[in-house]
Amino acid sequence: MFQALMDWMPLFPTLVGLPGWDDQLTDLSPEGEQALRARITSVLEKAETSDEDPVTLEVVRHQGRMIVDKIDARLFEHTVATGTHAPVNGLLLMAPQIDMSKRSGKIARFVDQAAEKVRGSDRRPLRRHLESAATRLEKVLAAPVQQWEGDHSAEIRASVAGFRDVLRSISDGRGDDQPGLCWLPEGERNYANLVRNYTTAAYTPLELHQLGLDLIARLREEYAEIGSRLWGTSDVPEIFRRLRTELLWNNEEEMIASAVEAVARAEAEAPNWFGRMPKVGCQVRLVDEAERKNAAIAYYMDASLDGTRPGTYWLNPLGATERSRTLSEVTAFHEAVPGHHYQLTIAAETDLPDIRKFAFIDAYIEGWGLYTERLADEMGLYSSDEQRLGMLGTDAMRAGRLVVDTGMHALGWTRQQAVDYLRENTVMAVPEIDAEIDRYIEAPGQALSYMVGRLEIQRLRGEAEARLGSRFDIKAFHDLVIASGPVPLSTLGGLVNVWSEAV
Template identity: 35%
Template sequence: MLALSHEAGFKTVTAISERRHEESAKEETKSPKEILHLEALILFSHNKKDEALKLLSKESLDYTPAWMQERPDNIQDFFDKMTIALLSSKPQKLAFLGLFDSLGIKDANQFLDEISKAGIEKDLAIKKQLLEVLKTYETHKLSENELISYKIFLWFLENEAASEKFCFHPFRINQLNGTLQNLMEAFTEFHKLEVLEDFENYLIKLKALPHQVQEAMDLMSYQKTLRIIPPTMVLIKSANIAIEMASPVEENIFYKTFAEALKRGKFQDSSTWIAKLEAILKEKVIPIFEELKSHCLDLVKDSDWNSGASSLPDGKEYYASRLRFHTTTSHSAEEIHALGESEVVKIHKELRELLAEEGFSDENKSVCELLQLFGKQKNFYFSNDSVGREKCLQKFQAILDRSRVFFEDYFDKKPSYPLEIRPVPKEKEEGAPGAYYYQPSLDGTRLGSFFANLRNMKEMPTYLMPTLTIHEGEPGHHFQLALQSEINLPLFRKIGEYTGYVEGWALYTEKLAYEEGFFEINADKIGHLTDELLRAARLVVDTGIHHYKWTRDKAIDYLSFATGYELSASVTEVDRYFVLPGQACAYKIGQLKIMELREKAKKELGSHFDIREFHNAVLELGAAPLEILEEVIHDYISKIKKRKLSLV
C-alpha cells in the first residue's frame, strides 16, 4: 500500500487504513465509477456543471484520473482531492450537501455512513496522512488565498491528529445530535423523493439502517470497556427517541415520509411500494430500534447523572481539546469560567436598568426573579395549540422581513438563497434546542431552513423572537452560511463548520442589531440581553460541569438563577452541555473576538472605517479558526491603511 507522502505518491481516494495488510487496503479502494462520481462532484462545486456532466458521460469502468497516482503540483487540486478523500466515506454528508442529485447520480443516495470503531480509526488515519502531504507544499510559493486555505486545513488536520487519543470519547447515541438524529434527517430531510428511483434508493438505504444502528451499539459496548458511558439522562432520553423511532408502522416517521411522498407523486402500483416498506419496517427497522432502546436502558445501571468530561479517561485533557476544537482558541477552562462570571455580572446590570424602566425594580429581588416576573405577562405568549403555533411562525416571518430591510446598508454582499421558517419536527422536539438552522444545499435545490421548537409555547415568548430570528436567519446563520456556499472557495471551505466563527458571527449580529436600534421596544431589548446572558452563563456552566465537576443539579440551579429560565428550559440546556463538551463556550468567545477585531479596525482606520468592508472581510473568509480570522482582519486593516496613504 502506498503511504500518503511526497515521495511515495498520492492516493487519497483509496480509503487508506492505519497501515493494515495490503489485502484490507485493496478492499477499501474506491471503484472507478465512484471515483468518477466524486471527480464530477468537485467540478460541480466549482460551478462547472457542464464539465461535470460531460465527465459523467465517459465510460466509468475505464476512468482512472492522473491524480490517483501522483501528488498534485497545484495545491488547489490537492484541496479538491483531499476533500474527496474525506467525503468519500460520508454518503450522509454528501446527501446533506445536495450535490449528487443535481448531477443525476441517484445511486449515491443508497448508502449510510460507517460509524464503527474501524471506520473511526480509518478516518483518522486518512487525516493524519493528508497532513503529511499538506506539509510538503512550500508556503512561500502560495498565493494569498492559497495560503489562507493552507492554514485553515493545517489547523483542522493538526487538531484532529492531536485529539487522536480521544476519538472514542464522544457519545454517538445521544438526545441532541448523534446517530439517531442523523438517521432521522437522512430519511426525512435530505433524501429527495421525486422519481421512482428515489423511492427505490430509499428502501435500499432503509435496509442498511439496522447495520448502522448495530455499529452504534457495538461502539457503545466498546466504549464501556474504556469506561466511557453516557450520563444517565442521556441514555434515558436516547431510549425515548428510540421508542419513537420504533413506532408502529403507520405511525412511524419513515413510513409517513415515504407514503406521503408516494401519494404526492401519484405513481402507479403504489401499493407494491408500500408493501415493501412495511416489510422492511416490521422485519428490520422497528426491531433494531427496540433493541437500541433496551441497550440504552441496560447501560443505565452503570451510568451516572453527573458524569462530565472530567469523569472520562484523561478527562481534563479531553475537555481542553474540545475547548480548543470548538472555540478555536487556546483559552483555558479557568479563563473561560472567569470570563463567563464577569459577563454575567455586566449583563445583569444592564438588565436591571431596563427591567426598572418596565416597572420591575424591586432591589430586594435578584435579576433572575425580576426576569421571571417580567416573563409571566400573558401578552408575551401564543396559545399552546395549532393556532398559536401558526401565529408564532407568522411573527417570525414578519421579523425576518423587517430585518432584511433594516440591515440593507450594513452589508453589500448578500446570499441569493432564500430562507424558510419551519417548526421542529415532532419526533425531534424533546431533545432539540429552542431553534436551529440548516444551510441550503450547494446546488440551491434545498432552501436554508430556520427551525423553531414549538413543543411548548411557554418556552417561546415573543420578546425572545427578534433576537432568535437575527441569530438563525439574517444577518446571522443563514446570511453567513448561505453566502459561504456561494462564494468562490475550495469545497472544504464552503462546507467548513468552525463553531467559534459560525456561532460567534450569529451572536455578533445579535449585538449589532442591539447597538443599531433594531430592537425598538424595551421588551425586545430585554429579550436580547436575556439571550446574551444565556451565552455568558454557558461559559460558567460548561466549564463548571466538565472542568470543575459540577453536578447536574448544580448546573441547572446556576443556569436558572443566572438567566431566569424556567426549570424545563434549564434542564434541556444543561443536558445539551453534557453531550457536547466545550461547544456552548464557542458562542460568546467568537462574538467577543469579532467585536474586538471590529473595534481594532475602527480605532486604526478612523474615518476610513466602513462597516460594510469589515463585514466583507469577515464573511469572504468563510468559517475558519478565530486565530486565522484575526490574521485576515489585520491584513484588511493594513490594506485600507495603504489605500488611504495612496490618496494623500
Template identity: 35%
Template sequence: MTPRLLALVLAAIAAPGTAAMAAPAAAGSVSAPTAADQRLQAIYDAEWTWRKAEFAQVTDGLRSKPGDRFAGVAPADWARRKAYWDKVLADMAAVPDAELSPEQRINKAVLTESLRAEVANIGWRTYEAPLNSDTFFWGEVKPYSGLENAAEYRRYLKRLADVPRFFDENIANMRAGMKRGYTVPRIGLTGRDTTIVPFTRAGPDNPLFDVFKTMPDAIPAADQAAMRAEAARLIDGVAVPAYAKLLTFMRTEYMPAARTTIAAADLPDGAAFYRDQIREYTTLDLGPEAIHAIGLKEVARIDADMKATIAQTGFKGSFPEFLQFLRSDPRFYAKTPAELLGFAAYAAKRMDGKLKDVFTVLPRYRFTIRPVPDAIAPIYTSGRGGLAACLFNTYDLKSRPLYNLTALTLHECVPGHSHQAAMALEAPDRPAFRRETYFSGYGEGWGLYTEWLGTKLGMYETPYDDFGRETFEMWRAARLVIDTGIHSMGWSRQQAIDYLASHTALARLDIENEVDRYISWPGQALAYKLGELKIRELRGLAEAELGDRFDQRPFHDTLLNMGSVPLPVMEREMQAWIAAEKARPR
C-alpha cells in the same frame, strides 16, 4: 462531536435546491499559483475525493448530500481514517507556509485544524459515545426536509436497507465505551430514548415514511407508487426492527450502565480530553481557568446592562421578581404555534429590510421557517438555523417567551446562520472542503454577534425585547462559567441550573435542557461567546483604526466571504483587511 459530524447535523435541516452561482472573487489581479500552491492543492483535492467516498457522500452542485449507505463506524474504519489523515497532516506540514499564496495559506490552516480535531477525537475514541443530549446517530436516518428527485429517493431507500448494519456498529462501539467507563452521562440521556419510539412503529405514520407522502411531480406516478411500496417494505421489515433493537439496548443496557458522574474530568484522562474539546470547538489555546474568568467578567457586565433595562420598563421589584414576572405574564407567550412562527417570520422580514445596511452583496439562496419536528421537539433547543430552513420550537409554548424571539431570529436565521450558510455557498470560488468545513467559534460567534448587531439596527422594539437579547447574551456568557465549572471545577448539575436560572429569563425547561447539553457535550458551548468577543474586538479595532472611514458593510462582507475558519485565522485576515483599508488613498 467532530466537525464532520456537526456538519452532518447542521445539514439535516437543509432542504435540497439548485446550486447557486458563486459570487465573483474580490477585484484585483490573481497571481499564478506557486509550486507550493500546487503541492497543497494536490493534497487537499485527493483528501476531498477520498473523504467523499469514505463517508458515503455524493456531490450535487456545490453541496454534498447523503449517498446510498451510511459511513462505516467500526473501529477499523476509524483506524483507517486516522492513518490516512495522519499522512495528510504530515504532507501538509512539509509544504512551507512562506511559499504559499495568501488564499492557500488559509486553505492549509483550515484543513490542518479540522483534521487535527478529527484525529484527536479518533484517538480519544469519541465514536464510542456517538450521541449526546442534543444529537443522536439514529437521527441521521430520517431526512428532515424533502427529497428533490428520483435519484435522492433511491439513495434513501438504499440507506434504509443499511440501517441495521449502521445501528449494530454503533451499538458495538457503545458497548466498548461502557467497558472502559466512557459513556454519555446518565442525566443527559433522560427522555432521549423516547425519540426512538416513533420509529419503532410500522405503517405510514412512521416518520421515516414522511418524505414519501408528498413526492415531486417530476417523478412519474408509477415510479412514485413503486418507491412508496419499497419504502413501506424496508421501513416495516428492516428499519423498524433495527430501531426496536436499539430501543431495547438503550433502555435495558446503555441507560442503566451510563455513568452517574457529569464532568469530562471524570472520563479516562479527562482533564486532557476536556482541553482537547476546548481546542476543537473554540480553536483557541485557552485553559478552563482562563475561560471561567472571562465568563465571570462578562456575567458581571451583562448583569449591569440587564438591571438598567429593567429600570426602563418601570418595574419596581427585584431582579428575581422581574424574572418571575417575565416567566408568568401571559402577554409574553404565544397562544398557538402559528403565532410563535409568525412572530419569528415578522422579525426575519423586518431584518430583510435592513440587510442593505449590513452587507454590500446578498446571497440568492433563500431559507424558510419551520417548526421543530414533533419527534424531537421535547428535548430540542429553542431554535436552529440551517441553509434552507430555520427551525423554531413550538413544543410547550409556555416555555417559549416572545421577548426572546427577535434575538433568536437574528442569530439562527438572518443575518445569522441561515444567511451565513447562503453566503458561504455563494462565496468566491474556493476548494470544496472549505464550503463544508464548520468551526463553532467562527459560526456561533457570528450568530451571537448578529444579536448584538440588532441593537445598532433598531431591531429591538421594546425594553422587553432588549432584555430578551441581554438574557441571551447572559446565557452565552454563563456558559463559559458553567461549562468550565462542570467539567473541570466540580460543579453539580443543580449548581449549574441554579446559576443559569438566577442570571437569565430563560424558561425552566430550556435551562434544564441546556445544562444537560453542556454536561454531555463538553466544550461546545464555549464557542459562542469567545467567538463573538473576538468579532467585536476586531470591529472595535477597525472603528479605531479607520475612524469615519469605517463602513460595517465591507467589514461584514470580508468576514463572511472567508468562510468558516479558525478564530486565529479570522483575526489574522481581518487585521490584514483593516491595514489594507487604512492604507487606501482617501
C-alpha cells in the same frame, strides 16, 4: 481533507446538494474510524510542507485535528440522546429532510455499529440519557413506516429495536452527579482538546469559567438599565421574575408569527449593512412534534446549493407557553438573518475551495451568530425594550454556557449545579434549561464557541474602526468576514488586519 471531512459526516453533503456521498453513512466501526484517522493524519503531514494558500491550510489543519481529537475522545460511546451529536438520533433527525433512497440499505448496519460502540464501552452515558434515548426509539418503532425507510423498513426497525434494548440493558449508567468528561477515562485531556478545537483560541477551561462569571456580572448591569427604563425597577431578580411570568407566549402560533415577521424586517434592513446578499431566501418552520424533546430550541439548516430548498430556520415550540416571548426576535436574527443564513449561504456561493465553504469551525460560525444579535440592535431591528431584554437573555445564556460547560466537564459540577446556575442567572424556562444542559453534557466544549467567537469578532471590528476612522466601511467589514468562509479566529484576525491596512 474535504473528502475525509465529508466521509466523516456524509449526510451533510446530501443536505446541501454536493454529489458523491448520497449512498454513504459514517463508518462507526473501530476499523473504519482508525482508517479515517490514518488518512487525515497523512493529509496533515502533507499540509506542513504545502505551498497552498496559507488561509486554506489553516482551515485544513483545524478540520483534521478536530476529527482526530473527536475520534480519540471516543465521544460516540457515551453520546446517545441529544440532537445531531448522537449518531442514531442525528440520523433520525436528518433522514426526513434528505434523500435516503441510496443509503437506506446501510442504515441497519450503521445503527448496529452505534449499538456496539455503546454496549462494551468503559465510557457510560448518563442514566437519564439512556432512558430518554430508549423512549425516543420506542416512539420511532411505534410510528407508521416512514418514506425514507424505503424497502428496508423491517431490517431498520429490527436494528433500532436492538439499539433500544442495548440502552435498556445498561444498568451502570452515570448519575446526574457525574455528568462531565472529567469523570471519564482521559476526560481532562479530551476536554482540553475539545476546548481548543471549538474555541480556536488559547483559553484554558478555568479562564473560560472566569470569563463567563465576569460577563454574567456585567450583564446584570444592563438588565438593571433596561428594567429601569421599561418598568421602573433596577432590581434584577424582580426583572427576571417578570420576564419569566409576564411575557410568555399564549400559543405556538404567536411564536412562529413573530419569527416570520422578525426575519422579514431584517431582510429589509440588511442592504444597509451588507454589500453581498444571499441568492436564496430563508424560511421559518416548526420542528416536527416527534422531534421536539430531543431537538435544540432553535437551529438553522443550510440551503441546497442549487437553490431548490431555501435556508431553514427551525423553531422548536417545546414548552411555548412557559417561555419568554422576548427571545423571539434575537433568536431569529441569530439563526436566520443576518446570522447563519447570511453567513453560510453567502460562503457557499463564493468561489472558495469546498473545505473553506463548508468547514465546521464553531467559534467562527456561532461567534458570527452571536455577534449579529448585538448587530441587530445597531441595525434598529428590535421592536421594543422587551425584545432588547431578550438580547440580554441570550447573551446571559451564552455567558452562562462558559460557566456550566467548564463547571461540569472540568470542575466536576453536578447536573443540578449547572441547572441551578442557569436558573439563577438567566431567564431561561425550565424545559429550555433541561434541554440545554443535556446538550452541553453530550457535546462537551461546543457551547464555549459562541461567546469566544463573538468577543473576537467585536474586538477585530473595534480595532479596524480605530485604525481606519472615517474610512471604515461596515459593509466591507461584514462582507470580508462572511465571504472568507469559516476560519479559525486567529486566521480571521490576520485577514482583517491585511484588509484594514490595504484600505
